[in-house]
Amino acid sequence: MKSKALSILLSVSMVAAALTGCSVSTDTGETTPSTDGAGTETGTDTTGSTENKTETTDTSTASADEEEITWVFWDDLEASTDQMTQLYAQTVERFNAEDNGYHVNVITTNLEEYDSKVNALIAAGDTPDLLICNPGPNADVYVDAGVVQPLNQYLDADPEWRDSFAGGMFDRVTYGSDIYGIPTNFAAACCFYNTEMFEAAGISEVPSDMEGFLDACAKLKEAGYTPLTCSASTAWCLSMIAGYCMNREGVDTEALNAGTAHWTDENCVKGVEDLVAISKFFQDTYLGDSNDDATAHFYNEEAAILIQGSWCIAQMNGNSATIEDKCGVFSFPSVDGSIGDMIVKTDNVLMSATTEHPEACVAFLKMLTDETAQKATAEQAGKIPVTKVEVDTSKAPKQFGYVSDLLANLTGTIGFYNESLVSVEAGDTFDNNMVSIVMGDETIEEGLQNIEDFYKENAWQ
Amino acid sequence: MNKALRDKKAILFFILPAALLFTLVLFGPILYAGYISLCDWNALSKPKFIGLKNFKALFTKDDVFLTSLKNSIFFMIFSLVTQQIIGLILAAILSGLRYGKNVYKNIIYLPCVLSSAALGLLFSFILKPNMGLNQLLAIFGIQGPNWLMSVNGYIPLTMWVIGVVALWIYVGTTMMLYMAGIAGIDKSLLEAAYIDGAGKTKTFWHVTLPLLKPMARTTISLTCIGSLKFFDLVYNMTQGGPNNKTQTMATWLYFEGFSYFKYGYASAISIVLLIMCLLVTFIINRCISVKDFEN
Numbered sequence: 001m002k003s004k005a006l007s008i009l010l011s012v013s014m015v016a017a018a019l020t021g022c023s024v025s026t027d028t029g030e031t032t033p034s035t036d037g038a039g040t041e042t043g044t045d046t047t048g049s050t051e052n053k054t055e056t057t058d059t060s061t062a063s064a065d066e067e068e069i070t071w072v073f074w075d076d077l078e079a080s081t082d083q084m085t086q087l088y089a090q091t092v093e094r095f096n097a098e099d100n101g102y103h104v105n106v107i108t109t110n111l112e113e114y115d116s117k118v119n120a121l122i123a124a125g126d127t128p129d130l131l132i133c134n135p136g137p138n139a140d141v142y143v144d145a146g147v148v149q150p151l152n153q154y155l156d157a158d159p160e161w162r163d164s165f166a167g168g169m170f171d172r173v174t175y176g177s178d179i180y181g182i183p184t185n186f187a188a189a190c191c192f193y194n195t196e197m198f199e200a201a202g203i204s205e206v207p208s209d210m211e212g213f214l215d216a217c218a219k220l221k222e223a224g225y226t227p228l229t230c231s232a233s234t235a236w237c238l239s240m241i242a243g244y245c246m247n248r249e250g251v252d253t254e255a256l257n258a259g260t261a262h263w264t265d266e267n268c269v270k271g272v273e274d275l276v277a278i279s280k281f282f283q284d285t286y287l288g289d290s291n292d293d294a295t296a297h298f299y300n301e302e303a304a305i306l307i308q309g310s311w312c313i314a315q316m317n318g319n320s321a322t323i324e325d326k327c328g329v330f331s332f333p334s335v336d337g338s339i340g341d342m343i344v345k346t347d348n349v350l351m352s353a354t355t356e357h358p359e360a361c362v363a364f365l366k367m368l369t370d371e372t373a374q375k376a377t378a379e380q381a382g383k384i385p386v387t388k389v390e391v392d393t394s395k396a397p398k399q400f401g402y403v404s405d406l407l408a409n410l411t412g413t414i415g416f417y418n419e420s421l422v423s424v425e426a427g428d429t430f431d432n433n434m435v436s437i438v439m440g441d442e443t444i445e446e447g448l449q450n451i452e453d454f455y456k457e458n459a460w461q
Numbered sequence: 462m463n464k465a466l467r468d469k470k471a472i473l474f475f476i477l478p479a480a481l482l483f484t485l486v487l488f489g490p491i492l493y494a495g496y497i498s499l500c501d502w503n504a505l506s507k508p509k510f511i512g513l514k515n516f517k518a519l520f521t522k523d524d525v526f527l528t529s530l531k532n533s534i535f536f537m538i539f540s541l542v543t544q545q546i547i548g549l550i551l552a553a554i555l556s557g558l559r560y561g562k563n564v565y566k567n568i569i570y571l572p573c574v575l576s577s578a579a580l581g582l583l584f585s586f587i588l589k590p591n592m593g594l595n596q597l598l599a600i601f602g603i604q605g606p607n608w609l610m611s612v613n614g615y616i617p618l619t620m621w622v623i624g625v626v627a628l629w630i631y632v633g634t635t636m637m638l639y640m641a642g643i644a645g646i647d648k649s650l651l652e653a654a655y656i657d658g659a660g661k662t663k664t665f666w667h668v669t670l671p672l673l674k675p676m677a678r679t680t681i682s683l684t685c686i687g688s689l690k691f692f693d694l695v696y697n698m699t700q701g702g703p704n705n706k707t708q709t710m711a712t713w714l715y716f717e718g719f720s721y722f723k724y725g726y727a728s729a730i731s732i733v734l735l736i737m738c739l740l741v742t743f744i745i746n747r748c749i750s751v752k753d754f755e756n
Binding site: 112115116119120122123141145146147232233235284285287288289293423424425428432433435436439441442457 | 503504505506522588589590591607608609610612613700702703704705706715718719720721722724
């Protein structure tokens, strides 16, 4: 009898232990504050799941009477040297320190895996309360599937908050009349250049047309500098330049998406020809360099020009004490020297349609866009605020002023190509074929034909 | 014992937990994946039954899948040949050592106990163009290739590099299994061969090797199935790039599912992968016949 009972007990324990491995962990981990203020993971995940185990950054644990919300973020809030990320961490700390009855728990992951992780959470029915998201196809999927909810009612309920945003900020997160995301900062893709290298190479004026740009690169090369730094390993870095080149040749992504223009059209071919011409001036290691490596080449003063979104200001200045004084900014050149469109984007926070704590989420969204956070966005991180906030430009990084000047004169904006095409897969197809063309694995015609074929098969039907 | 085996309730009692577990964590998901593979499903809405369209698209329209199939088969053959030969040689050498056997065994086996994802990241750093191996080669005036961004040839250099890293990680497992096999051989058989005048090489070739057939079947099956399912190293070293040239079936499945929300299509890839694993296991079991020499 005793042995029977023991065997039953053991069998039940075995089944229970094994089944815990099948459960889906929604536990994002807990952190307890250490004396130095840094969170220390106590690892409360007892499910045994390591797949969804993510680092958790937090300033305190939620007390029993606090409403806890989860926010998925694409960088490590504790370890990152990026000043924008540090600013988000400060905002989280500020939110959790306030006696507002709410607590935000941040799930962090690295940028490369971010979309896949969020998609996996959503597919598993564990949509976080808040998620940061680029505008474009991923957001489109979430909106179409009803994973995230419109925020109009919350904006309308607080007209002061709604009206604090600068004009056009909601454009890329508006579907019909519904606003699905709250932008937290705004960035534009520009050419950052090392003024000392330009001077040493005898370049007195920044180039405004493609011919002048290629001439400047040739002069820099002659002077012994690496003219341009770029990453092909992080494909979107290269395709961002491709997007600019195509835009300058008159390519219209909306027409491509609608099927009224074709990837094999002459202007697309010309755009990619420009890209190939520019790529001749990349650093030798561009094929294997990641985005961070490419940016580091610039702030370590190993390359003269970096074509990148203005979010890199925070990264550059966070890693180099000297680059701010030597860094100038100019717009990506147009074909004829006119002012062309600028690639811009906002980082947006979307709210789950199934969140049980919408008020807490909205309170956090308001804090991300309040005066303190938005002033710091410009003054600390060098990114463009999304609200009409007074910025003390003397406190902001110098590059912020240069980017602001460019934005003041711009004639139009476009989205990142990989975020403006019909789907995430279309964006990846574009990115990958641009890399293949530049590295010589495909001819321009072959690469564009591949994208055309993808569109015929997946978009234009 | 016989009494217990006649007790159907006892048999049921002992089988039930395992049967339940298998159904819940293995057969259930496989059947569900089989159903989903016949659907157009993005995991956010109801699955739409489309028959065999996903499978047809895989083999007729998806060039990346065909590349991933080629790469997975390459990994299987490369791992099979290299791991079996090197693992067996290492096992034979270490089994014959009098001193230091455990030290060498632990050193060779060490990569197996480390996270292959972490090792993948480590090698992606080592093989970066501006650090690690290429910097070392530069000291000797040699310009190293782009180890992880090469696309030339039917099997690009990057695939060979990942294969070699996988060999370094997993050869220890094959070696350990063969060492266990060698340790299990009755010493009297080897002594009889020595008495009959056979040297060490002849004894290994004609006595040890045939007796290792059951273990060979096991290790070959494990290597083949493991290679076909190859994911973590590729994902961490190249993410399937450049331009999907290093995708394997497992990584492509992951991208189709988790990046593009094409879960029906990803399930179809998983079913093809499952069929390939079963097929390979069947072929291995048919081709390697095992006889009980010792009894």
